[in-house]
Amino acid sequence: MASHRIGTLKALVASLACIGMLSMAGACGANGDKQPTQSASAGLGSVAIFTPSDGITLSQHTPLNKWAKLVPSIKSELVEQGFTAKQISTHTDGNLDKQSQDIQDYVVSRAAEASSKRSSTGSATTLIVAPCTSTDSTTTQYGDYVTNPLDSESSSNDADVAADQRMTSALTLARKSGMHVIVLSNDIGGFSPDAFVQMSTARSIGEIQAKQLVSKLQLDSASATNPKTIEVFLPVGSAKDEDQSVSMAFAKEAFKGIWTVLGPYFKSGAVVSASDTLNASTSATSWSSVAFTASSDNDVKQELDSRLEPQGATKPVHIDGIIAMNDYIASVIVQELDALGYEGSSAEINPSISILGIVGNLAGHKDLTKSAVPSPAGLGQDDTPSEASLQWPIVTGYGAYTDMLPDIVNGKLWMTALEDRAQLATGIAKVSRQLASGGDVTALQSVSKTTVNGKSVPTLTQSLIAVSASNLKSELIDTGYVTLADAGL
Numbered sequence: 001m002a003s004h005r006i007g008t009l010k011a012l013v014a015s016l017a018c019i020g021m022l023s024m025a026g027a028c029g030a031n032g033d034k035q036p037t038q039s040a041s042a043g044l045g046s047v048a049i050f051t052p053s054d055g056i057t058l059s060q061h062t063p064l065n066k067w068a069k070l071v072p073s074i075k076s077e078l079v080e081q082g083f084t085a086k087q088i089s090t091h092t093d094g095n096l097d098k099q100s101q102d103i104q105d106y107v108v109s110r111a112a113e114a115s116s117k118r119s120s121t122g123s124a125t126t127l128i129v130a131p132c133t134s135t136d137s138t139t140t141q142y143g144d145y146v147t148n149p150l151d152s153e154s155s156s157n158d159a160d161v162a163a164d165q166r167m168t169s170a171l172t173l174a175r176k177s178g179m180h181v182i183v184l185s186n187d188i189g190g191f192s193p194d195a196f197v198q199m200s201t202a203r204s205i206g207e208i209q210a211k212q213l214v215s216k217l218q219l220d221s222a223s224a225t226n227p228k229t230i231e232v233f234l235p236v237g238s239a240k241d242e243d244q245s246v247s248m249a250f251a252k253e254a255f256k257g258i259w260t261v262l263g264p265y266f267k268s269g270a271v272v273s274a275s276d277t278l279n280a281s282t283s284a285t286s287w288s289s290v291a292f293t294a295s296s297d298n299d300v301k302q303e304l305d306s307r308l309e310p311q312g313a314t315k316p317v318h319i320d321g322i323i324a325m326n327d328y329i330a331s332v333i334v335q336e337l338d339a340l341g342y343e344g345s346s347a348e349i350n351p352s353i354s355i356l357g358i359v360g361n362l363a364g365h366k367d368l369t370k371s372a373v374p375s376p377a378g379l380g381q382d383d384t385p386s387e388a389s390l391q392w393p394i395v396t397g398y399g400a401y402t403d404m405l406p407d408i409v410n411g412k413l414w415m416t417a418l419e420d421r422a423q424l425a426t427g428i429a430k431v432s433r434q435l436a437s438g439g440d441v442t443a444l445q446s447v448s449k450t451t452v453n454g455k456s457v458p459t460l461t462q463s464l465i466a467v468s469a470s471n472l473k474s475e476l477i478d479t480g481y482v483t484l485a486d487a488g489l
Contacts, residue, residue, distance in 0.1 A: 044436040045124025046087040047078055050103055051184075052132040053094045054144060061328050063399035064481055065143030065200075065419050067092070067130065073421060074128065077429035083436075096132040096163040103129065104170040111177040126432050127174055129193075130184035131167065134160070136237040138247035138294060141326040143399050145199040145419050148186050149249040164189055180435040182428065183452075192455035195431045195441050200419055200464060202250045205325070206257030208464050209396040212415050213321045214261060216346075216394055224269030228320040231274055231307050232258060234287060235294030235329050248291070255287035258323060274317045275307035300332040308340065316340045321394045327404045327416055330397030334412045337392065344392040345411025347469070400467060400476065406488030408469055415468040422479060427460045 051067040071090055079085050091106075093099035110125050133148040168190045171181050175194070183193040213219065213230060222228045234251040237244040259282070265271035267280050277289045292303045308316045319342075324330035392412070397404065400418040407413040427446060434441045441447055441458040450459040467475050476482045 043124070044081075044083050044433065045126065046089070047083055047126045047128065047432060048106055049074060049088070049090045049128045050099060051090070051092055051130040052099070052144065053092045061141075061331065061399075061401045061403055063141070063143035063327065063401055063418070064476075065145050065399065065421065067144045070145070070421055070425060073425035074428050077425045078432060081429045081433040083429075083432070093132060096167070097159055099132045100163040100167040100170065103127070104166055107170045107174045107177070107179070110179065111173060114177060124436070125174075125179040126436055127171070127179060127181045128184065128428065128432065129171070129181065129188075131186050131188055133186050134246055136244060136247050138235050138237045139250050141235070141328040141399065142200070142205060142250075143418070145185050146205070146250075147199060147201045148246065149202050149253045150246055167191075180432075182431060182435070184428070187452050190453060192453045192457055194435050194458070195447075196450065196452050196457050196459045197424070197428060197431070198450070198459055198461045199424070201257075202253035203257035203260075204464055205398050205417070206254035206323075207261055208417050208466055209323045209325070209398065209415075210258045210261035212396055212466055212468075213323065213394065214265070216414060217321055219265050219270060222265070222270040227270055227272045228265075229274050229318060230262070230271050230278075230321040230323070231319060232262075232278060232290045232323045233300075233303065233325060233329055233333070234291040235300070235325060236291050238293050238295045251291050252285075252287045254325065255290070256284050259284040259286075274319055275310070277307070294329060297332045297335075300329055301336045304333055304336045305340070316342070316390065318391070319393045322396070324395055324397045327397040327399040327401035327413075330395055330413055330416075331401070331404055331407070333395060334407055337395075338412075340390075342390050342392050346392060346394050346414040347411035348392070400481075402482060402486045405472070405476070405482060405486055408467070408472055409487055411469065415466055417464045417466045420462050420465050421481070423462050424460075427462060431458070431460055 049071055051071055054066045054068050075085070075088050075090070078088055091099075091102055093102055107127070130145075134150065135148065139146065139148075167188055171188065171191050171193070174181055180195075181191075181193040182195045182197065183191075184197045185199040187196065217228050217230075219228060232255070234255060235247070236251050237247040262271060263282070263284065266273075266278055266282060269280065273279060278286070282289065293299055294303075308319060310317065322333060324333050394414040395412070396414055397416045398418070400416045404413055404416065408416065423446075427444070430444050431441055431447065433439070434444060442449060444460070446462060447458050447460050449456045451457070452459070465475055472487065477484060477487065
């Protein structure tokens with residue numbers, strides 16, 4: 001059945017191409033000049049946005065990076081750029097098979113309409129497509145926009161292969177019919193779009209957390225004689241998870257990002273691992289040494305206990321920093337650190353930031369300034385590390401879960417990170433306008449050429465936002481992402 005649809009689609013591509021050439025020949029004299037950039041909104045045509053349904057997280061914690069949040073922002077920004085609201089449609093699907101069928105139906109309908117009217121209807125259409133990808137309960141913890149580290153063509157599922165082929169054929173027809181195609185987050189095997197939007201990757205998520213530890217723990221001042229102690233937690237799905245390979249591939253890529261930053265410090269001895277899961281001989285491919293099954297809260301607690309309470313130890317060991325990878329894992333680690341007897345908060349590691357100062361900042365005062373990070377408060381010259389071993393460490397996460405924001409305010413979670421949703425929406429809308437008006441996409445800010453499926457494609461890239469108590473107000477509250485109540489105030 002799938003092969004028949006694909007064959008029919010290929011035949012339609014050929015017939016439409018012939019009709020399109022005749023239409024173009026008749027229209028050359030009247031429409032030889034491109035529409036000016038500031039043309040009337042009707043001239044920009046229609047936009048169809050196809051995204052996956054929002055993922056459901058294992059713990060029901062909710063990351064801010066959800067399709068249901070981004071799509072309305074894109075629509076609003078498209079209107080700002082001159083598109084007509086009634087000509088913008090949105091479509092959501094729960095899997096690639098359904099999504100590819102919906103896109104095929106839409107494209108065939110629009111292409112047939114353009115051919116029958118011998119008009120430019122096809123060229124006045126922009127498709128914004130975020131393809132559905134295989135995921136599991138672990139990778140959904142990072143939010144909806146994360147790039148799947150597995151090659152879409154590596155699937156052994158016949159239904160997925162057929163859906164991939166249908167999607168590729170439909171979008172190829174769209175471009176041949178004069179439509180513009182923008183692909184978000186994950187590329188589509190065998191297809192090169194007019195523009196690609198690179199969102200968060202496993203490597204960038206690992207890298208931003210590692211960089212925060214370098215900065216906040218002042219690792220450049222650490223040494224082999226006075227090292228900092230860091231633990232890295234890479235959650236993966238269980239063997240029972242049908243798509244465990246996705247979370248394993250994600251962990252592998254995330255560790256490369258982490259090790260690019262922390263590797264030199266481990267090699268010099270300036271950083272050590274309390275559990276010795278990482279050491280000077282560790283390489284960027286040693287991700288499995290810190291990977292663990294995270295199917296439940298108990299899995300995370302047991303992993304933390306095994307690292308911080310070595311067998312035979314009478315009390316937990318001193319720890320300076322923990323990369324938890326996402327806010328779900330961070331939430332369980334925060335609970336277990338408290339149960340193990342760690343005291344204080346990350347605010348005490350940097351005396352320039354007090355809990356009262358954080359509250360005052362959120363109430364409307366200016367953002368707190370960043371400064372050097374000394375040793376934990378209360379650790380005098382005559383004290384030994386063991387006497388301060390239960391000082392609360394710096395914990396990092398990702399996803400900006402609303403229910404974890406109070407832990408940023410009280411200093412239990414040092415930082416989280418997320419996509420700059422507003423900037424992404426603005427960038428996508430501007431790319432859409434440039435394509436619809438015949439402008440140069442690479443002239444836009446944050447757009448450069450990258451290779452997508454063997455072709456050079458304009459690619460929009462936005463940096464992730466690191467959020468801590470010092471900038472929570474400006475990055476999340478002032479922007480309208482969350483409210484003061486969400487932050488526990």
